[in-house]
Structure formats: C-alpha cells, structure tokens
Amino acid sequence: MTSIGTGYDLSASTYSPDGRIFQVEYANKAVENSGTAIGLRVKDGVVLAVEKLVHSKLLVPGANRRIQTIDRHIGLATAGLLADGRSISNRARDEGASIRSTFHEQATVKAISQRLGMFAQAYTLYSSVRPFGISTIIGGVDKNGPSLYIIEPSGVCLGYHGAAVGKGRQLAKTELEKLKLSELSTREAVMEAARIIYLVHDDNKEKEFELEMSWIGSETNNLHVPVPSDLLKEAETKAKDALENFE
C-alpha cells in the first residue's frame, strides 16, 4: 500500500485519489487477524463453525462465544473484533423482532442480512465512526429453505453455498469447494465443518483453540442450537483423525 501516509486513510468519509476507502480496507485486516469462521448451506439446513482462539488459559471454557442466536431460526457467526460481533448480533435481533412485530411472521434470513448490510454500510460514510471490524456469517432456515449470507465491513451482503471468513479463509474455501454442499445432510456437514476448522488451524503459529459449532435444520426442528456435545465430540475426533491422514 503505497498510499499509506498520504492522509487518505484517516477517515472513512474520504476516498483516496484512486477511489478506495482505506478505513474499510483496514477493517478487513482486523477480520483477517481473527480465528476462522465458516458456514455451510446444505440440503436441509445450515451449519456454522468457528475456530475460537483462546488467548488465555485463565478463561473459562466456552467463554466469549462467537456464534449467536438471532431468532429461533437464525444464527450468526463473526470473525473480527469480538465486541463488534456482539453489537451486530444485538442489531440483528432488533431487526428480527421489528420484522416480526410488523408482519407477524418470521423474518427471512435475506431480509435481516440486507438490513445488517445497510447498517454496516452506514459506518463507512462518516468521519466520526469507524467501520465494523468484523465479517458476519448469518445463516438459517426460513420459508425459502436454508440460506447463508456474509456481511463484510464495507456493507456488502451476498448469499453463499459455503462461506469462510477470518485467518484461514483461503484454505477453508478450497476445502468447501470440494464438497457437494447441496447434497450433504446437516449431520454430515457438521463433520465436514469440524474437519475444515481443524485443518485450517495453524498449530505452529497459534495458541490453543476451541471449536464452536451450531446447526439448524430438520434434525433440530428448524431451531438454531449449538451442536450437542456428544456430536461435537464425535466430529472433533473424526476431524483429528482426518488431519493425520491428510498430512
């Protein structure tokens, strides 16, 4: 970045002469430093998985969750600044409640994602605020079936079959591309998601990590819930086995 130090990176409200907004690009850097988060949209549901880097051994296991429940049928995983993730999930809950009270029906994942997109975009317009330092993966099952969206710091909101954000996203994406996502069951997707998170985790560079996973689909009655502990354990064991065979 040759234009660093030219003064165009001081505010989100100023373009650089070649039409970039550096504050938004820096926000993307904040995302890249974070543990990977992935989402799989499969035949009958959605699976979210996060590589939660544990920065201190003093933390209680399971603390600082990065997967949140937005509505009964919608979940959200973030990569980037933890507090920004909480803020955006609170906003998502408000949007969900507002849509529900206006229309008396469940909000679609698409509707909430687009509203979150507009929300994030508003933070790229003013010098008085900073853009969100997170990429958000939001997934759920609504009247249109399973759906999965990513909202980036720029406010861009796009739908995906498989989503990956954070440090290990490149490798995760190549792994996701190998899967036949539209043919997988949610249960199979849990196994694959665990495998991918274990694969992208860099043992040499990183400290400990916790695998955090949630799912929603016909097996959970279309409710977004954490993956039950026995299934999570099974997925982790399989993931570790696969890792040894992979190398």
Place this chain on the structure above:
Amino acid sequence: MDHFPTNWGRPRNDAFDAYGTHPIHQRPYNGPKDAFADGVQHTQQPIVTGTSVLAIKYKDGIMMAADNLASYGSLARFKDVQRLCPVGQYTVIGAGGDMSDFQYIQHIMEELTIDENSAQDGHELGPVEIHEYMSQVMYARRSKMDPLWNSLIIGGFKDGKRFLSYVDLLGTTYSASTLATGYGSYIAQPLLRKAVEGYEDILTEEDARKVLENSMRVLFYRDARSLNKYQIATITSAGVNISDSLHLETSWSFAEGIRGYGAQTQ
C-alpha cells in the same frame, strides 16, 4: 397587512379588545379537532370473549381445559378459537375474557421467549417465571387504567415440580390445586375441588381427564356462552401436549319434561 379575509375588520388579538366592544366576540373555530380532547379512552369492556378455563393438578402434572368458542356478546361468533397456548417448553397459558387482548398476550410471550432463547445462557423460562412476568404486566396495565381484559390460568411442569396459578385483569394472583375462571369458577370449581383436593398425587391421567370432561359438560349445560367443542392440555415431565378439538357428548331428552319456557300445549 393581514392576508386572511376572515380577520379583516376584527381586532388583531382576540384577547385584546382595541375597539372596546365588550364582551369580546369569539370567532368560530374551524381548525382540526382532537377527537380525544375529552381524555384518552381506555378499554372499558371486553368485545370478543372466551368463557371458562379449567385446570387441575394430577399425579403426572397439570391438566387444563378450555372450549373453542369466542363470543361476540351473546352471539357464538367464532367456534374454532384455541384458548390454550403453549409458552416455551414447560408452560401453558389458558385465557378467558377478551380474545384480542389474549392474542396480544401471545405476542408478548412470543417476543419474550425469543429474547430468552437468544441469550443462550442455559436458562429456560418455566411456569413460575412466566406467571410472575404476566402478573406484573397485568398489574401494570390495570394501574394505567387500561387493563388487559383477561383472566389467565398458567400451568406448567419443570424440574419435577407442578405449578398452577391464576392472574386476572386486576393483577390479582392466587394458586390452588384446582383453578377455574369466569362462569367455571362458580359452576365447575366446587366439582373440581371435590374430585381433586387431597387426591393430587393419586389422580391418574385418565381420572383427571374424566374430571375435566365432566366439568366441561356441566358448563356446557349451564353456561350460555360455552361450546361442546373443547381442548385439553397436559403438562408433564414429557412436556406440553395440547389435544385436538374434542366433542362433548350431551343428552337433551330431559328438556322434553321442562314446562314453562317454550311453546307447549299445556
């Protein structure tokens, strides 16, 4: 210069009588009117109403019953209304009184359960919490002189404990092993007490069902705002179950012998 012809030739200020034309003439007011100028009107009577809800404790938990009628005054207006509503995994709310207020309560409960579920903190709302919450809502509304015109029975089963309690439009609450709202509190309550009190831990599901069915039948005979179509809810360790609509068998042959109401020859 004043551009409003209605003001021409009149004092500039109604309060200041520059020309000494006592008493000051009041100009007619043709501006927008506030329909609520006499004060805000609050709910003063229920419109579309449900009648009794019955509930008893039995061996396995709680059993509740309510018919499917929503009346418009004395007109049997809607015959497919569900007045027992599950809230969360452990609770059922049964409502008598204004049905639109009950629908509003259902929306509050929906919102509340979603909020609690989103926290994912390992806590779940049980019947005790829901009853406490509803009693605060009902009391707050009556204190604003704008009550939710219902009597609610809240029954549930959580952590091995049965819970059965009442709250109404005044915010009054009480608990007992048998509860009934509306007309049922006069007609069915004595029957329920006789059948249930002292036997709460003995009554089987079958017994409990019979007790409620019998009371619903008596209510259908005596309560002119009731219906022979009703539902039964059970809340046990297995969770909440609300039955499909059931039909009451009744016999009206005795009516032949009644003299003095209809067109009889003698």
